[in-house]
Amino acid sequence: MKALLFIETDGEKALGGSLELISAAKALDAEGTALVAGNRAAADTVAELGIPVIYIESATDCDTLTAVLSETVKEENPDLVLLANTALSKDIAPRIAARQNLGCVSDVTGMSKSDDKVIYTRPAYNGTILENIEVEGTAVVTVRNGSFSKPEAASNAGVTEKKIEIPADAVKAKIVDTVKEITESVNLEEAExxxxxxxxxxxxxxxxxxxxxxxxxxxxxxxxxxxxxxxxxxxxxxxxxxxxxxxxxxxxxxxxxxxxxxxxxxxxxxxxxxxxxxxxxxxxxxxxxxxxxxxxxxxxxxxxxxxxxxxx
CATH class of the missing domain: 3.40.50.1220 (TPP-binding domain)
Structure with a gap:
């Protein structure tokens, strides 16, 4: 089984929830490859966790990342595409699934194999029940933060730089300015x-x-x-x-x-x-x-x- 992992960054480092995807792939005995965009230092850090990394420099926003991931899915032909369940990835995941005609499962908290099929567990009805989902063919899956452990350092698996041309019509929205709200910094997602x-x-x-x-x-x-x-x-x-x-x-x-x-x-x-x-x-x-x-x-x-x- 091949898995493609999208490792999201905050501009400086890889997000903890994205790094957990490495452990998720290992739990399924999947051969994982990570995709990191726009941050070479983060790509090097991920490679030190024992997973080969594809580094793309050009993609930075939702539209360009969607284009790059869609093209990478075509090239790599994975059985599973994993993303952390962040605001950005929840926008990207269904777009990739729709473009490539793949299944999509969001907010997954557990994964297991049964008869060579992957069972995805996710909360439903405001978390009052847990449902198990099977997907025919390749699935694009967002995984809830904290569902898997953080990976430990391993032998460096290396970084491969790739250039993917992004068509001009792929960009539907252009960010002209960013206004950062002055608010208290609270890191609830990664708190122990x-x-x-x-x-x-x-x-x-x-x-x-x-x-x-x-x-x-x-x-x-x-x-x-x-x-x-x-x-x-x-x-x-x-x-x-x-x-x-x-x-x-x-x-x-x-x-x-x-x-x-x-x-x-x-x-x-x-x-x-x-x-x-x-x-x-x-x-x-x-x-x-x-x-x-x-x-x-x-x-x-x-x-x-x-x-x-x-x-x-």
Missing amino acids: IIVSGGRGMGSAENFELVKELASVLGGVVGATRPPIEDGWISRAHQVGQSGKIVAPKLYIACGISGAAQHTSGMMGSSYIVAINKDEDAPIFEIANLSIVGNVTEILPLMIEEMKKAKAQ
């Missing part, structure tokens, strides 16, 4: 520990306990929609279907009931601790550890104990 607060925290003052626990644990603060709408914390911290999709090693849900809109964004967490005074809260159905009680009384105790543990 996230402490999130919901409506149950009660007030902005109480929400400070969420921030303090996150600080003690060396984690990142997350939130559901109500605390953001009430102004307790900025929108950059929102976890959920309309926020960030996360998959940390530890997710602590404080005063969060567990609405599907939120849980669909954090179901990939390795270990979930939920604190809620309502013993019937839906969040407890997916939690590994459930704590029933007043979150404003429990969090100070947790903070105190964590501080003691770190002092030892």
